[in-house]
Amino acid sequence: MNYWLVKSEPFKYSWDDFVKEGKSVWDGVRNYQARNNMMAMKKGDWVFFYHSNEGMEVVGLAEVQKEHFPDPTTEDPRWVVVELIPVKKFAKTVTLKTMKADDRLSGLALIKQSRLSVTPVAKAEFDIILSLAE
Template sequence: MNYWLIKSEPFKYSWDNFVKEGKSVWDGVRNYQARNNMKAMQVGDWALFYHSNEGMEVIGIAEVTKEFYQDPTTEDPRWVVVEFKPIKKLNKSVSLKQIKEDSRLENMVLIKNSRLSVQPVLKEEFDIIIALSE
């Protein structure tokens, strides 16, 4: 089982929208690194749901419910989507500031390559984030 972090701008698609709909088709990714990460996702993997720009915090946990397939929003065969469902909202959101201040998390992709919208997370990092949220 692998862990990931997926970013969304709450203006466009927030955690609350996600919960209301009960599932999400993660479309519109147009970056090779992000796409490769999506292709590596397996059903049952967990992803931290992060609000970028506004909020700048990890707000909940999503689970992969469907592995990658052709992105229906484009004809271009290079791009794919995966599907998620919400697992739970964190008791307390974990902010980017908190993550930056924790030296155990200094190697997170979120810090090192902040622009990548779909990123891998180590189990240790995932567990630390969860601990911070309680």
């Protein structure tokens, strides 16, 4: 199993929007590294849902329901999507400030590559963030 983090601006697409839909095709990604990360996602992988710009916090946990397939929002075959389903909203969000202050998370891709919309999360980092959310 692998672990990931996806970012969304809540005024465009929030955790609550995601829950209302019950699943989401993660589309519109136009960065090769983020695309490659999505291509590495496997069904059953866990995914943190992060609100960017507003809040700047991990708000919930999702699961990869369907592995990558062509992005339906473009005819360009280079771009892909994955299908995610919501698993759990965190009672306590984990802010970027909290993650930056935790030395154990200094290698977190979200911190090192802050503009990337889809990033890998190491198992140890996943466990730390999950424990901070409980």
